């Protein structure tokens with residue numbers, strides 16, 4: 001790829017007619033941000049939808065003519081280094097059968113967002129993705145300034161001028177439509193002084209319209225969005241303005257007013273000898289067909305896609321054109337240029353429109369020192385390509401700056417991704433910790449419930465024993481009273497001491513029985529405690545599955561178990577302590593009862609003896 | 613008399629100058645107290661793949677180990693040499709080449725679950741450090757490619773080996789300008805004097 005040493009002046013399309021390319025043998029359409037909705041082998045009609053936009057930045061693709069789908073898959077694309085991207089091959093059948101086009105009759109009722117989505121569905125593309133950015137349209141903020149950009153930015157471009165000369169009325173209509181729907185405070189068509197024919201065509205239309213014609217005289221790169229905004233927007237408008245390419249606006253007019261999807265565009269095919277041809281070509285037409293139409297052969301020429309300063313070489317003439325293919329430069333093949341070291345001539349610095357020091361920037365970019373490159377204001381480089389064009393050492397300045405800017409962008413994206421990953425990771429850790437705590441809490445609650453139940457069960461025997469004890473007490477009291485009465489009766493005849501010894505024996509026996517009963521109660525309580533521990537231990541494996549992370553959980557569980565055990569012990573103790581307190585009374589009662597029983601038995605024995 | 617006055621004025625001027633210089637120096641120096649802790653600052657430049665190839669349980673533990681000076685800066689393969697440079701700059705140490713025992717660097721990839729083979733065991737969900745896998749018990753699982761960091765931690769637990777690593781998808785947005793190539797004229801050894 002060679003570089004012009006001086007900027008050639010803009011040439012007007014003048015009297016050259018707009019050619020129309022013959023129907024190519026094959027169309028290669030590029031599916032960018034669109035998902036295919038046809039199949040291989042299917043016959044499609046002109047204007048039929050082939051692929052729907054599947055992202056915010058994609059646009060729909062329509063069939064430029066009728067024919068058969070021959071292949072869907074990776075195809076070389078008109079991009080530097082021709083990466084393979086998903087594409088679609090359409091073989092025209094020459095009939096050019098078209099679907100009938102339903103024109104939108106109530107278009108003035110469309111909102112900005114509806115318009116943006118309709119344009120996306122119609123395949124109308126702007127600088128990046130759909131003509132009206134969807135994110136912008138969704139915000140629906142009032143528009144202060146709408147710039148229609150008809151500036152032929154780079155040398156050799158004529159497509160926009162040609163469009164304005166040929167279709168001035170249609171463009172004016174489209175602008176009126178946009179003005180009606182988007183309601184900008186100011187609608188401006190920006191055009192450059194050199195585009196005389198186009199200006200003449202528009203002048204007659206510009207009278208009493210909602211838009212103004214703004215003729216600018218700034219040097220290259222005046223047609224860049226940022227530069228145009230700087231030149232045309234008033235300070236209060238600068239944050240709230242939109243810049244649309246005129247080709248897209250024309251296509252939008254066709255799409256909204258006539259229901260016709262965007263299937264073609266005007267391409268300038270130019271040779272370095274200032275011969276240029278403008279032709280309306282179907283999207284997807286191979287580059288070779290356009291060259292043939294212009295009377296050139298693709299074999300002997302090197303091809304450049306784009307303008308004279310920012311264009312890039314195309315390796316292959318079978319690549320199909322897309323909506324951004326405004327220009328094809330055909331140059332005689334030249335031996336590859338050899339780059340020399342920078343001689344510090346300073347030409348690049350003096351021509352740079354952004355007042356940068358491209359030689360310094362190049363030094364850092366070629367050494368991959370992006371931080372230094374940023375320090376030398378790489379971000380301000382508009383990638384205009386002027387420095388590359390003037391460099392006597394033929395250094396690939398523009399290419400390095402493009403690559404470096406992209407690397408910076410990539411680094412930024414990676415940083416964003418890393419931040420998102422960090423956040424997700426931290427949230428996950430927080431979530432795991434929270435789950436663990438909740439689980440431990442649940443287990444502790446369950447253990448506490450179980451312990452409470454067990455404690456109740458352990459307490460129940462004692463409460464059972466109490467009523468019986470009180471009943472026994474009562475009985476014992478009655479018996480004791482009876483016994484006392486009997487004693488009193490027996491005291492009178494002065495009872496023998498033998499009765500005393502039998503009384504002591506009965507008391508000892510009663511005491512032993514009480515001890516045995518207490519021991520049995522204690523054993524039962526211990527057994528209950530063991531059962532509780534086993535039940536709690538059965539829960540433990542569920543926790544243990546979560547490995548060592550569950551230590552706090554286990555600790556809590558253990559604590560719960562310990563608490564339960566302490567509860568039980570307390571209950572036991574209470575039962576035990578209550579029994580000694582009542583033991584004396586019980587013992588007395590038992591002794592009394594035993595005495596009474598003995599007395600009764602004796603009395604009975606006496607009676608039987610008497611009976612005998 | 614005038615001499616004494618001059619001397620006094622001189623001293624006053626020196627004292628004032630010293631004061632101004634000291635206060636401006638303090639203003640210019642970033643206050644260490646306002647900076648986040650060192651481990652946080654290290655964590656901010658680690659790639660957050662959370663893969664554990666550095667020998668720690670994640671990026672933050674590695675950052676903490678670095679902050680304590682217990683590990684060397686050349687152990688994070690996803691960070692690459694760029695990452696080592698950044699760490700060296702932050703920690704004021706020298707650049708170190710990759711540790712000999714560190715795993716090799718790999719291009720960025722994302723996990724892909726073969727949905728026909730997945731048995732819904734949920735083991736991969738438990739392994740994923742960034743919750744990039746979606747699914748539930750006995751249901752088909754899938755990876756959210758946008759959230760996957762490519763840590764490969766989900767590969768090992770899968771009992772049916774249905775997870776594989778694919779290079780990060782190539783989309784139009786991923787297209788890059790090629791590296792600028794400069795043609796070099798071959799010079800034959802004998803021909804040039």
Ligand code: SF4
Pocket residue numbers: 348351352353354355356357358380381382383384385386387388397398401
């Ligand atoms: S490409 Fe960048 S550095 Fe070169 S002249 Fe244009 S703005 Fe300046």
Ligand code: SF4
Pocket residue numbers: 341342343344345346347348349358359362387390391392393394395397
């Ligand atoms: S024009 Fe080329 S040779 Fe001259 S200073 Fe710039 S980079 Fe160096």
Ligand code: SF4
Pocket residue numbers: 658659660661662663664665666667668669670671672674687688689690691
């Ligand atoms: S190797 Fe790097 S990315 Fe992986 S966990 Fe360690 S610090 Fe994080």
Ligand code: SF4
Pocket residue numbers: 722723739740741742743744745755759760761762763764765766767
């Ligand atoms: S899906 Fe797999 S490779 Fe991706 S982040 Fe999760 S565990 Fe790592």
